[in-house]
Amino acid sequence: MEFSMILIPAAILAGLGLFFGILLAVASRVFAVKVDERVPQICEVLPGANCGGCGYSGCEALATAIVEGKAPCSACTVGGHTAAKKIGAIMGVTVVKRHRMRAQVMCSGGEEYAVKKYAYEGAQDCLAAARLAGGDKLCPYGCIGLGTCVAACPFEAIRVEKGVAVVDYRKCEGCGACVGACPKKLIRLIPFKSAHWVGCMSSEKGGVVTKQCKVGCIGCGICQRACEEGAITVNGFLAEIDYSKCTNCGKCVEKCPRHIIWSAERQENGLYLHRL
Amino acid sequence: MSFTDILLLMFGAILVENFIFSKFYGCCPFLGVSEKPDTALGMGMAVTFVMTLSGAATWAVYHFLLKPFGLEYLKTVAFILVIAALVQFIEMFLRKFIPALYASLGIYLPLITTNCAVLSAALLAIQNEYSFVSAVAFGFASALGFTLAIVVFAGVRGKMEFSKPPRAFRGFPITLIAAGLLAMAFAGFSGIRL
Structure with missing residues (x-):
């Protein structure tokens, strides 16, 4: 058994992996989409149940809507006032207390x-x-x-x-x-x-x-x-x-x-x- | 391979040898994402998209990289790598250039990275020694068969939502029975010889 029988397949597979790795690394730079950094921050604060009670399809959709100004900071009823206060801090506005x-x-x-x-x-x-x-x-x-x-x-x-x-x-x-x-x-x-x-x-x-x-x-x-x-x-x-x-x-x-x-x-x- | 042959191949892949109902590939998304017809359709479209492209990519990798070196036995592991990388790449590409498509397919794309239906379409195309065009057509048609199955099944499940089966059958048991009945209905196509 020749040593190259193991070496060549290993090299090809590794090369394939390396090629795709580099391709994806380049692609992630080239195709990078700028997301407002406040969106993930707001997602952290939201409950993450994706209940849809706010009228948006999920917590991430609501976070995007809040950043775009389409929804108020207190739109999440589940998170209540604590979530609204934190979102207000991220967005730079003060939130008036609402009843649960x-x-x-x-x-x-x-x-x-x-x-x-x-x-x-x-x-x-x-x-x-x-x-x-x-x-x-x-x-x-x-x-x-x-x-x-x-x-x-x-x-x-x-x-x-x-x-x-x-x-x-x-x-x-x-x-x-x-x-x-x-x-x-x-x-x-x-x-x-x-x-x-x-x-x-x-x-x-x-x-x-x-x-x-x-x-x-x-x-x-x-x-x-x-x-x-x-x-x-x-x-x-x-x-x-x-x-x-x-x-x-x-x-x-x-x-x-x-x-x-x-x-x-x-x-x-x-x-x-x-x-x- | 003539055009008629390709059409027959596609017909066979969609109905006669349906991926879900006669080969039992891709059963996890079939059961997992078939609660509503529109999400089922989204999943089906994503599978179609990936299966067609991966059919082309894996064919190229096999014939230009593995075959010249006599490494046919590496095809399974190599295809998994190719498909996973391809799905990642497509996801980034769509996000940047076709955001509308990304919004409708985006959440399903990562789910099918390791979908056995995608992998088996690529492997079967090699096993049956298809040409490049028929390999792509086979991938596309198999995925259409998958889409057909999952959307039809989502319709069936929608009807079942409002029925009251015995307690022991509620949830997954009745779903599996319905899937079995649907598979039996599709078995009617197996009589067609092409």
């Missing part, structure tokens, strides 16, 4: 409360069900409960309980991905610390609501009168809480005859949600 938000499904009409108008046996998806006469619940505003928001949530914070989607606050980052996913527009972002909300979105007249659901807002206005801060307004047969005025006193909860104003209480293992 959480998603809330504004419907309480589970299987035991809401009246159904037909039995749905189709694709297990709210968008599909919503096209069949607006879903199987008689109430046109009710949660369909097939979990389109569950699939949209990048943090696995939503589950469907007894036909209504429920958000787990320990996991919710307030990104808002579910808000756009819900075909009924039932999910809203409310301040993280707010203790009360109206668990209904129906703006039907009171008489109609009582036939559709045992736990719907009839727009009686008792909560509006009970609220000392003037935070509740009944608009189109539906009570709404203005969170900039709400002091979490809980008077509306006691007075609501339909018991649909929810309370969240802080307990040892997180928030405890209930209604009277």
Whole structure:
């Protein structure tokens, strides 16, 4: 066996490797694209979950948009104020503090409360069900409960309980991905610390609501009168809480005859949600 | 090789000897990137792009470098090197000169550096002793077959999203079964003799 039988193949392979190495090294210089150095810096600060809650395809896309001035420094709701402050420092601007938000499904009409108008046996998806006469619940505003928001949530914070989607606050980052996913527009972002909300979105007249659901807002206005801060307004047969005025006193909860104003209480293992 | 021969070769590579359904090459991107039809199409386009170019590059390396020195046995390792370097080069080139294409293919390119479908297309072209033109055509057609398979499968998976299989079958099991059924459908093409 000649020594060259090993030497030549080794030399050719090494030469090939060297050739490509040099080629790539040259190419990386020649084809270098100038990226704004702030983009990777902002990427570092962003959570990196690529949840898409900001409306961009991922964290890098958002970072590029921030550098280009197309998105505000506080565009990332998941990163919250800490991320916004750091991004502001990179971009050279000061960021005003924003409240942390959480998603809330504004419907309480589970299987035991809401009246159904037909039995749905189709694709297990709210968008599909919503096209069949607006879903199987008689109430046109009710949660369909097939979990389109569950699939949209990048943090696995939503589950469907007894036909209504429920958000787990320990996991919710307030990104808002579910808000756009819900075909009924039932999910809203409310301040993280707010203790009360109206668990209904129906703006039907009171008489109609009582036939559709045992736990719907009839727009009686008792909560509006009970609220000392003037935070509740009944608009189109539906009570709404203005969170900039709400002091979490809980008077509306006691007075609501339909018991649909929810309370969240802080307990040892997180928030405890209930209604009277 | 006449033009008809090349057309027949391409037809065979796309349908009869589909890379995924009859040869089982490139199954990882086939299962991994087939959740949505548009990402599947992006992956397919990237594979097509790389497979065609690597078909040309590996043919040249084999016939002008390995064969004269009698080093045919080195083709596997040499091709891996060539393909990896080529993908890197293409990525840099696209980023600089065709940013729009880079934006749509960019994330898939690094994924197919070591894709077995790309490597096997190059190796098969050598094994079947294709000429340069037919080697390139074979690479291109095989990749088209891959694209067809992955896009069709993404459509099937889209339908499955909204169905409720038994708990034991949810996720990957039902996906694999669907892939098997699709492969069986493609087996119908194997009756065609070219």
